[in-house]
Amino acid sequence: MICLRCNNKTFYTIPEARIDQEYKGLCLTVITPGVVCKNCGFICIKNNQLDSLVKNAKKTYQNFLKKKNKEFVLSHKNIYNM
Numbered sequence: 001m002i003c004l005r006c007n008n009k010t011f012y013t014i015p016e017a018r019i020d021q022e023y024k025g026l027c028l029t030v031i032t033p034g035v036v037c038k039n040c041g042f043i044c045i046k047n048n049q050l051d052s053l054v055k056n057a058k059k060t061y062q063n064f065l066k067k068k069n070k071e072f073v074l075s076h077k078n079i080y081n082m
C-alpha cells in the first residue's frame with residue numbers, strides 16, 4: 001500500500017488508531033488497529049483491518065447510544081427534581 005499523502009510505502013502497525021468513521025449517519029471517532037505512515041504520520045486502515053474497523057465502529061456507536069440514553073434519563077431526572 002502507498003501513503004495517500006506522501007506516496008511513502010513503509011508503515012508501522014498501531015493497535016489503537018483513531019479513525020473518524022461515519023456510521024449510521026453519525027461521525028464517530030473509532031479506536032481500532034491501523035497503520036501509520038513512517039514518513040508523515042498519516043493514519044489509515046489496511047484491507048485486512050477493515051473487519052476490525054467495522055466491529056469497533058459498531059461498538060463505538062452502541063456506547064454512544066448508551067451514553068445518550070443516560071444523558072436523556074439524567075436530564076429528565078433534573079426536570080422532575082425542580
Ligand SMILES: [Zn+2]
Nearest residue numbers: 003006037040
Ligand atoms: Zn505519508
